[in-house]
Amino acid sequence: MTTQHTATPAAPTRTVQIDVHDLNTQVLDRIAAGARFASLYATASRQDEGTRLSAVLVRDGHTTILDADLPTDENTYPSLTAELPAAFWYERQIHDLFGLMPAGHPRLDPLVLPLPAGTKRPRPGSRYAATNRLVPDELALPRRVIGKGMFTIPHGPVRSGVFESVEYLVETPGEDVAHIQVRVYAKHRGIDKRFEALDPVTGILLAERVEGIASIAHALAYAHAVETIAGFTPPPAAGYVRVLHAELERIANHLDVTMRLCDAAGLAVATSRFAWHKERTLRLTGALCDSRFGRGVITPGGIHRLPLIAPETVLTELAAVAKVLTADAELLMTTSSFLDRLRGTGVLDPALAAAHGALGPVGRASGMHDDVRITRPYDAYPQLPLPVPKRHETADALARTRIRFDEIDASIDLVRRSLEALANLTVERPGDLHAPLPAGLDGRALGWVEAPQGELLYALDLADGRIVRCAPRTASFHNLVLFHETFHTDILTDFPFIEASFALSIAGVAN
Amino acid sequence: MPWAIRGLRNGILTTRYPRHPDPYADTFPARVTLQPHTETADTATLPGLCPTGAITTDRDGRLVLDQGACILCGACVRARPDLFAYQLGAETAALDRTALTVPRLPETDQAIAAVREQLDARVKALRRSVHIRHVDAGSDGAEEWEIQALLGPVYDIHRLGIFFTASPRHADILLVTGAGSHGMAAPLRRTLDGMPNPTIVIAAGTDAISGGIIAPSYAVEGGIGGLVPVDVWVPGSPPSPFSLLHAILLALGRLPAHHLNPDAPPGRPR
Numbered sequence: 109m110t111t112q113h114t115a116t117p118a119a120p121t122r123t124v125q126i127d128v129h130d131l132n133t134q135v136l137d138r139i140a141a142g143a144r145f146a147s148l149y150a151t152a153s154r155q156d157e158g159t160r161l162s163a164v165l166v167r168d169g170h171t172t173i174l175d176a177d178l179p180t181d182e183n184t185y186p187s188l189t190a191e192l193p194a195a196f197w198y199e200r201q202i203h204d205l206f207g208l209m210p211a212g213h214p215r216l217d218p219l220v221l222p223l224p225a226g227t228k229r230p231r232p233g234s235r236y237a238a239t240n241r242l243v244p245d246e247l248a249l250p251r252r253v254i255g256k257g258m259f260t261i262p263h264g265p266v267r268s269g270v271f272e273s274v275e276y277l278v279e280t281p282g283e284d285v286a287h288i289q290v291r292v293y294a295k296h297r298g299i300d301k302r303f304e305a306l307d308p309v310t311g312i313l314l315a316e317r318v319e320g321i322a323s324i325a326h327a328l329a330y331a332h333a334v335e336t337i338a339g340f341t342p343p344p345a346a347g348y349v350r351v352l353h354a355e356l357e358r359i360a361n362h363l364d365v366t367m368r369l370c371d372a373a374g375l376a377v378a379t380s381r382f383a384w385h386k387e388r389t390l391r392l393t394g395a396l397c398d399s400r401f402g403r404g405v406i407t408p409g410g411i412h413r414l415p416l417i418a419p420e421t422v423l424t425e426l427a428a429v430a431k432v433l434t435a436d437a438e439l440l441m442t443t444s445s446f447l448d449r450l451r452g453t454g455v456l457d458p459a460l461a462a463a464h465g466a467l468g469p470v471g472r473a474s475g476m477h478d479d480v481r482i483t484r485p486y487d488a489y490p491q492l493p494l495p496v497p498k499r500h501e502t503a504d505a506l507a508r509t510r511i512r513f514d515e516i517d518a519s520i521d522l523v524r525r526s527l528e529a530l531a532n533l534t535v536e537r538p539g540d541l542h543a544p545l546p547a548g549l550d551g552r553a554l555g556w557v558e559a560p561q562g563e564l565l566y567a568l569d570l571a572d573g574r575i576v577r578c579a580p581r582t583a584s585f586h587n588l589v590l591f592h593e594t595f596h597t598d599i600l601t602d603f604p605f606i607e608a609s610f611a612l613s614i615a616g617v618a619n
Numbered sequence: 620m621p622w623a624i625r626g627l628r629n630g631i632l633t634t635r636y637p638r639h640p641d642p643y644a645d646t647f648p649a650r651v652t653l654q655p656h657t658e659t660a661d662t663a664t665l666p667g668l669c670p671t672g673a674i675t676t677d678r679d680g681r682l683v684l685d686q687g688a689c690i691l692c693g694a695c696v697r698a699r700p701d702l703f704a705y706q707l708g709a710e711t712a713a714l715d716r717t718a719l720t721v722p723r724l725p726e727t728d729q730a731i732a733a734v735r736e737q738l739d740a741r742v743k744a745l746r747r748s749v750h751i752r753h754v755d756a757g758s759d760g761a762e763e764w765e766i767q768a769l770l771g772p773v774y775d776i777h778r779l780g781i782f783f784t785a786s787p788r789h790a791d792i793l794l795v796t797g798a799g800s801h802g803m804a805a806p807l808r809r810t811l812d813g814m815p816n817p818t819i820v821i822a823a824g825t826d827a828i829s830g831g832i833i834a835p836s837y838a839v840e841g842g843i844g845g846l847v848p849v850d851v852w853v854p855g856s857p858p859s860p861f862s863l864l865h866a867i868l869l870a871l872g873r874l875p876a877h878h879l880n881p882d883a884p885p886g887r888p889r
């Protein structure tokens with residue numbers, strides 16, 4: 109823990125206009141040069157006359173957006189997926205929402221919105237009314253199982269236990285898991301389109317509910333995008349309060365994963381213990397701001413209010429939680445019946461993780477170390493150097509668990525330091541907490557944050573003080589497709605461990 | 620063995636709610652309410668304060684607040700602390716959708732009495748252990764965390780003879796979260812159809828009641844009331860575990876008498 113990153117402010121996002129026929133070569137050249145594919149999203153023009161495709165690439169803390177316009181009458185473009193499997197789900201999502209056809213896509217099944225052929229799509233960005241009912245059509249989904257003796261076990265969308273709705277189709281000859289299909293459309297809520305009715309200040313309320321367990325991360329990524337457009341930096345006190353909440357959220361999320369893993373291993377006491385730690389963390393967040401999920405704290409331009417309880421109270425409670433939590437974590441990581449279930453389970457091949465640009469703890473366990481807090485720091489992170497994380501690269505569920513425990517330690521430290529820094533700041537006027545947004549904001553920006561699940565991106569377009577396009581890209585969406593690839597040596601009973609260790613939020617995938 | 624000892628280390632962590640009051644439940648700012656004496660306020664611009672349309676005015680221009688549409692963003696409390704305030708206490712569930720409106724309409728109390736009677740007849744069969752089937756109909760994921768918390772040591776819902784079940788065949792209560800995404804309409808209906816009678820349906824959270832800020836959208840109903848018949852409405856974004864527990868116990872008629880007073884302590888300005 110002695111070495112620390114010294115952060116430099118993030119470089120501004122570069123936007124490059126390219127021809128749609130060069131999209132493939134431009135993206136692949138940059139990836140060959142060391143960039144990571146981070147997102148692909150589309151925007152329909154206001155009059156619905158054309159569509160713009162935007163690919164986001166990240167390299168050494170530099171973010172580049174490649175914009176390619178499709179002409180009015182053109183709805184086909186050369187698919188990226190054939191050369192870049194990481195784009196697989198992105199192109200399916202774009203097809204569902206915009207009706208665009210990626211020529212050469214290997215398997216263009218519906219993902220978030222299965223609709224009969226010929227249905228008018230919501231096309232975020234256009235003026236097309238957002239409230240016209242679009243009901244998912246199961247018949248638009250393919251049903252196929254190929255292979256001798258293979259059958260499909262459908263699991264979901266109503267799961268066994270308290271889970272979010274998602275349907276897993278497990279294709280199996282009996283015990284091994286040959287393939288898994290993930291269907292998320294049941295939870296599609298039309299979030300992108302819903303943003304378009306809101307002004308930039310109200311939009312944050314929807315952002316907080318895109319992926320409710322990471323409300324702070326979403327509010328921050330969204331606020332960063334608005335602030336980049338407005339061209340201002342939040343006051344210092346706001347930066348520290350933001351870090352404080354973001355790190356408490358990370359602790360709660362990682363504790364949730366641990367609790368689910370213990371539950372899967374049948375360790376009743378351990379499950380209860382970590383549920384208790386998680387509850388205390390949520391109560392601490394609640395005591396700080398009246399919301400157990402930190403909702404209503406962040407506003408574009410800063411924060412709404414300072415913590416409602418004294419820093420000493422927070423520090424005392426945090427120390428108390430940290431003490432029992434650390435002891436339980438140590439015991440858990442020596443409990444052989446737990447470790448045996450995680451070791452070698454759900455291995456994500458580092459080569460695949462690198463090619464895909466895997467995010468968050470899932471990526472870090474397989475050698476992808478990009479942490480936005482370090483490479484593209486925001487808020488108070490430049491003033492709060494992070495410890496260089498220990499490496500756990502066995503690429504299995506165990507490595508992901510070790511990484512999460514290390515991150516909990518680092519987060520506790522960050523909470524402590526941001527509270528100390530906050531105590532040394534004078535906060536007297538409302539302007540010390542947030543600056544009012546200028547009216548009639550215009551422009552386009554990308555906001556980012558390291559959510560508990562990994563890098564979270566918000567692509568935002570404002571015109572005349574209204575949202576015309578907002579495309580959140582969660583780490584859950586980016587990582588979930590890797591789920592297919594982690595079952596090679598595993599059997600059905602490993603499923604809950606792998607699922608928990610991925611820590612996916614389906615709300616953030618289906619949007 | 621080490622875990623068994625670890626489990627004893629911190630003593631009893633479990634709340635004694637509902638038999639005894641719980642300070643966390645009693646002080647939780649679980650809803651927004653109107654301050655006393657709002658009649659004189661100039662109400663014309665107030666509905667514009669609320670991003671989900673929870674603030675309206677009636678025919679006489681008096682202020683009406685729908686807690687079933689409120690996502691607790693606090694915009695109104697920040698702008699007009701003289702009119703709006705957080706109300707403490709997690710006991711927010713109601714047996715009638717209109718009972719979430721402040722001020723309450725006079726006919727609401729009558730309606731609730733009728734609903735209570737009709738519900739009591741149904742839950743007679745559920746005197747002993749009760750099983751809950753949870754279904755996510757398009758939630759943001761936070762509601763699931765709060766429901767999951769009921770199974771933890773702090774709330775420990777099992778002590779009340781209440782359990783979660785994987786099969787609708789064993790379920791007595793359907794606990795539904797989310798704004799009612801179209802994709803979940805059929806699975807939700809099939810789950811309810813698979814449950815043996817009598818059944819109770821709880822709409823958990825503002826999204827499940829009215830769609831919150833997710834509605835209007837091409838992909839959601841704007842609440843689950845149009846998909847299944849709802850018996851209990853529990854607001855919150857998300858509802859806290861104590862609010863969920865209150866909803867379940869309210870449905871079963873298992874709240875001790877001192878909990879049944881709907882007029883919780885007065886609000887506080889923040």
